[in-house]
Amino acid sequence: MVQTTEAQSPIAAAERLRETLGDGPVAVVTGAGISTDSGIPDYRGPDSPPRTPMTYQQFVGDPAFRRHYWARNHVGWHYMRETHPNGGHRALARLEAAGLVSGVVTQNVDTLHEAAGSHRVIDLHGRFDRVVCLSCGRTISRARLAERLAALNPRFAESVADVEVAPDADAVLASTEGFRVADCEFCGGMLKPDIVYFGENVPKERVLDAYALVDGAESVLVAGSSLTVLSGRRFVKHAAKQDKPVAIVNRGPTRADDLAALKLDTGCTEVLEALTEAYGA
Template identity: 70%
Template structure:
């Protein structure tokens, strides 16, 4: 069933009733996208009201020093904004559903770590994390906070010259729109002098196979898949919808505007994610004890050493 477009979950109780009936008693895997973080002040890439964006590709980043300098200048301003963002009601609803055994885990396309900040235990950061930086030569991983100190020292007064971060357009990957970046100094790896890159999957890069395998395992451990706040434009998320649909699992999509997975959805709510997840938290009962006992295996991402 495809549910008619509505602006808010609480304005379409009949449609929400049908989704609750569909998901009741099932263990849920949840795939989240940028639309979930908009209520935390982080704009999405492809929402109905989002401006056109041209994300930097991996090939541009590694192959062009000017592109790389521009990226780091923008990121240096934008990352501090993402760092200050806080989880919203949608993130907290997923935590509550996980605590009751309804949600077995979250696969997120976001890099903002708001699921972890809210308290979700089983999270797969599909596209990486904004708080880490990796050297492309020696694979040393450092914290983004440590790099921020180095960039501040190399570029005194740069952030202040841009003005208040609230006046700069911020993107979900901690990017920000800044025109004058030619004078920005980029920091090399302190260990080997190599190129540093945010530990984020860029356009033109592949999600690591091990991470994809864990995400498929999470979907297989559930009885249904819920997509919240993703347009499913990129294959990295759409493949899980296809996988669940092929396996005969119900797929529920909650998103403002159309998605690439709508034709595969058992149900679609054109609604805000935070209010809809909050409503589901209030109405979905916990799985039976025998179902809860068969919940997903340990799916937390492995931790890399951070220098």
């Protein structure tokens, strides 16, 4: 493995990336680090505070926990819907349009790749803009649920403004007593964000789609992920077993550094923007 830890100019870093990735097609795996420049904090970056992710068992098994979660999510939703793609997202979309990137497997739920113009996006862990009923299986938009929660809890979001928001649209609130949760308007069942929680499995069809993306690529680029969880790391391991070059752009170490042909310890935006210039995209 070739690992780069010293500071490099974005242009020099992009040239090294191009040498490693080749002429494509390139499959891209992204994590929270690509969205930090859009104002969404990273879960596991070097400067990120410790977090305890919610589990599926907590959500479905404890009404009080579920109320607390939906109150925080209600606040986080108002923040997340105002975020916009940054230069890194747009750079990947341009590289796809130029035929160099074949698709993106993202561990993020923020939908910013799609907003930036990427067409083949596999939302590995789901999307924050959808809600699913665990009883009847109907899917509704998070915007529709926001209207219902606002009607049930007037001025709640405004009363707790300026709070920290996590990458899954969760907000940090001290107290959520009195918040009223909305059930499915069709069957009265339990509503859950269409996001894969700890304790859940990524749907099999998404996993197979991601493997197929890697199978059809000549190389893999990881952008903004520490690859701590297996759900994203397995695709890098899959590429390495096929002797396909893997390049990683991420602040801090990752759990796949030993598999990388190139590791750049830096942020994503400037390097990915420079990569579009290096490829003439």
